[in-house]
Amino acid sequence: MAELIGGLGTSHVPSIAMALDKGLRDSEEWKPFFDGYAPARQWMAEKRPDIAVVIFNDHGNSFFLDRLPTLALGVADRYRPADEGWGPRPVPVFEGAEDFSWHLADCMVEGHFDPLLCRDLDVDHGMQVPMELVFGRPEAWPVKVVPILVNTIQYPIPTPQRMWALGELLRRAIDSYPGNDRVVVLGTGGLSHQLQGARAGFINPEADREWIARIGSDPTRYRAMSREDYIEEFGSEGAELIMWLVMRGCMDAEVNTLHQHYFAPASMTGAGMVLLENAA
């Protein structure tokens, strides 16, 4: 059966992509941010996952408000980088783990999650940036991907509790998938930020550091919080952090936090990552 080899929580801030595109990786402002990802990148290179399940939100690029799925699942064999207004970024096309996606679609529907299934989907920075942070900018991505898109833009957004349950279901799907694929799960978004309204520019580094420190070892509080709690503590767009709960819910109760990193502000956002492995 397939094996879950680890879980990564990470920001997907678009200014990270812009910094890479402008060659600012080693600039004074950005070097400390990117350097903090080196251990996770090293881990990916050593562990060589076959499939990356990436949970992210579309930012008004693949979906518009005319029809906006609360939950969507990519079932395609490839995904192009989206045009977010500046033209598609020069990142490789993502090869889809089509067989696993359809297996997951079955598991989701049988488990009473009913996603929009997408066979022709461009993916925006929500997926591009996490992949670049841990795999760099290769000629071709070394893993196949499974995109899971969560609406975090138009209310009502799904609850944190639902995200955790989705993670538990994802784990069952991985554990029941025939073959020997090694699967890594990337929960993305956050950390604290707010882009809209008079509270724009809100960041909460203290809460972010607490999140980074505890999401692996003691996620109980975060699992119990309401959507409003997330918005108050992490800002309106910081509520994207609920997507890390899919990753955390997918892992064992007991995990080891192998690496963690925090940096603020990346543009207008608290940014960082954790890398988790099951303890047993």
Next chain:
Amino acid sequence: MTSEDRIPDTPLLDRRRANMGYALNKMAMGLSSPEGRAAFLADEEAYLDRFELSDAQRAAVRARDWREMVRLGGNLFFILKISAVDPTPIREIGAAQAGMDLPEFLKTRLGKVTNG
């Protein structure tokens, strides 16, 4: 922003705002394509005519008044595409919404003392 927002100064895209801002966000979404961007740049008024914007929304777009666009139902992820055809740094858009100049915004909100 208004007393109807559940969390102060935090305009969530709920039913009320999504309805109010639909045409504005749709206009901005049109800038996702090279054709839309070219049309906007060639003749902004003619491009805006394609959408059923209110007079106030149209004026806010013309003035690049980010705070007003959000007040009128614009969501940043959509209206940000205007900054792709008329470059405006995201932090300036943030400062405008907070009602601050950029240095004050960077210092008081983001804890930065330079203009970086």
